[in-house]
Amino acid sequence: MRLSQLAEALDLTRLTPLPAGHTSGPGDDPDITRGYASDLLSDVLAHAPVGGILLTLQAHLNVIAVADHAGLAAVVFTAGRRPDDDVITKAFEEGIVLFSSPVDTFELAGRLHRLGITGGGV
Secondary structure, three states: OEHHHHHHHOOOEEOOOOOOOOOOOOOOOOEOOEEEEOOOHHHHHHHOOOOOEEEEOOOOHHHHHHHHHHOOOEEEEOOOOOOOHHHHHHHHHHOOEEEEOOOOHHHHHHHHHHOOOEEOOO
């Protein structure tokens, strides 16, 4: 399922801006087939699927470094978490799409699974 379709189906709020004059950014609408949910960044590095989507409560700059290193397409901050502007700017620079959701991690993971997104990693 395309990232834009997931975002719409889950009513996610996009945090990263689009380049001026574009309706989507480069690599902005990848096909997402796998996801991972974790707040332990070393666990994300070891087990998150390349090209997948991460669900996390962590909303700081290290999340972007880990997402970039792990090759993730997008990060969803759950339970209403929202990172500071410097985190959003860094994600934009690295080509990682950020979203926020008021839904908790457990519920959002279930919704992703119902949409056909399977778990990654182990």
